[in-house]
Amino acid sequence: MKIAVASTDGKLVDLHFGDANRFLIYNIEEDEGKFHEIREKTPIPLNNHQERWVASIDLINDCKAVLCNKIGNEPTIELRKLGIKPIELNCEVKDAVRECSKHLLS
Numbered sequence: 001m002k003i004a005v006a007s008t009d010g011k012l013v014d015l016h017f018g019d020a021n022r023f024l025i026y027n028i029e030e031d032e033g034k035f036h037e038i039r040e041k042t043p044i045p046l047n048n049h050q051e052r053w054v055a056s057i058d059l060i061n062d063c064k065a066v067l068c069n070k071i072g073n074e075p076t077i078e079l080r081k082l083g084i085k086p087i088e089l090n091c092e093v094k095d096a097v098r099e100c101s102k103h104l105l106s
Helices: 049-059 073-079 093-104
Strands: 002-005 022-029 033-040 063-069 085-088
Touching: 002 033, 002 093, 022 093, 033 093, 049 073, 063 093, 073 085, 085 093
Parallel strands: 002 063, 063 085
Antiparallel strands: 002 022, 022 033
């Protein structure tokens, strides 16, 4: 299964879901996450908030979870409708992926 991570540098989970211009995608297998790819979003003007988070959902719609620093109520609801678990974290990507893999596979 895949998870998406909102990170500017690949080291910290440090982006708001709608503000992320890219997501790091990890494959979760046997209690660990392996980096798979980077998915980049087409730039959308900052003043169009809803379009930005809708574009983020479209980019990660095949993932089971998304790890981000913050996420609003509307995108949280829409992600859950698609079976994607939004998880707010403020930590290193490697730790977040490791913990997420334990919970998703258990």
